[in-house]
Amino acid sequence: MPYLARILLYPIKSLDPMEVTEATILPTGALRHDREFGIFDAEEKFVNGKRSPRVHGLTAAFHPTTGELRIAIRSTGESRCFQWPDDCAAMDAWLSDYFDQPVSLRRDAGGGFPDDKNALGPTVISTATLEEVASWFPGLSVESARVRFRANLEIGGVPPFWEDQLFGDPETIVPFQIGDVLFHGINPCQRCVVPPRDPQTGEAIPEFSQTFRERREATLPAWANRARFNHFYRLAINTRAPESETGKTIRIDDSIRL
Structure with a gap:
């Protein structure tokens, strides 16, 4: 059964993560202290x-x-x-x-400074996805991939790219629950120039984006909505949380249900 394996908050936008065992939903749908x-x-x-x-x-x-x-x-x-x-x-x-x-x-303690103003909730990825992506690049560790892609919530107990079930057609949502908290999956996250770079040195992996696009397309699972990929430099899922979830808490080991 899918479960919440890791929660990472990024208190200062673009800087180091803070790993926690639980996180509270703000009125905007963001996690408290993330990109604060x-x-x-x-x-x-x-x-x-x-x-x-x-x-x-x-x-x-x-x-x-x-x-x-x-x-x-x-x-x-x-x-x-x-x-x-x-x-x-x-x-x-x-x-x-x-x-x-x-x-x-x-x-901004009330909602932070998110990248996607249309989907203010946490970004979601699976551990198996990070392991798969790390295997595409010689010498890239799973931990380095984790910090490069900077997702908030990591799902365990699932195959690679399981999270690609959490979005559908444009202008639609995919409801899912973590514990007793309802989220809406919105779209696969478009990546930027940061993931190719080592988080500590800034040194870039040559041809990272091209290799990523080719492997992402080749491994796109059958359950993913291919129409949402105008290009394949996308990884992790952007979400929202309805206002009704304000003040609720997600915790490590919470089950995840579609």
Whole structure:
């Protein structure tokens, strides 16, 4: 039976994951503390891996109960610990110095800063899918694939690409439950320039996107709606959670039902 094997939150958009045993649904359908913080430049644009490779040089940890943010530079080991919101000015100054441009760290505890504004719920993938994708690239570990694709919820007990059942025709939803929480599957997630890069060094795997597209098409399961793939650089499922699910909690080992 499919079950929830892992929950990963990304408190600071584009930075390190935080593995938890349970997560609460916000009114927007997002998971509490996921993409809760974002780094913005002077033009009000995200400073992320798509626009600034220097993001890969940072590591970060957030402690929700204390509001403590610890950020470090991988290459030098230099680290700073900040208290939110008391140390906002000092934090922005430190980050601006690192990125060599004015930036600011902002917080939206009510819904975070998701990539897909049409599907604000958690992204879903299976462990077997990550294992399959990792096997396409010599030397790529499952853990590295996990961080590259940055899904929130990982499903165990299923074959590769089982999650491709969680979307249907355009403008339709596929209801499914994790524990007693209802979600709506929306569409397969379009990937960007980030997955080819090593999360820690930024070094890219040559021809990653082309190889991925070819293997994804060749392994597309019979249960996937092929019409939703205008290209095959898609992995994991975008979701929504109805407003009725606000405040409910999903937990590791919860069963998953279509």
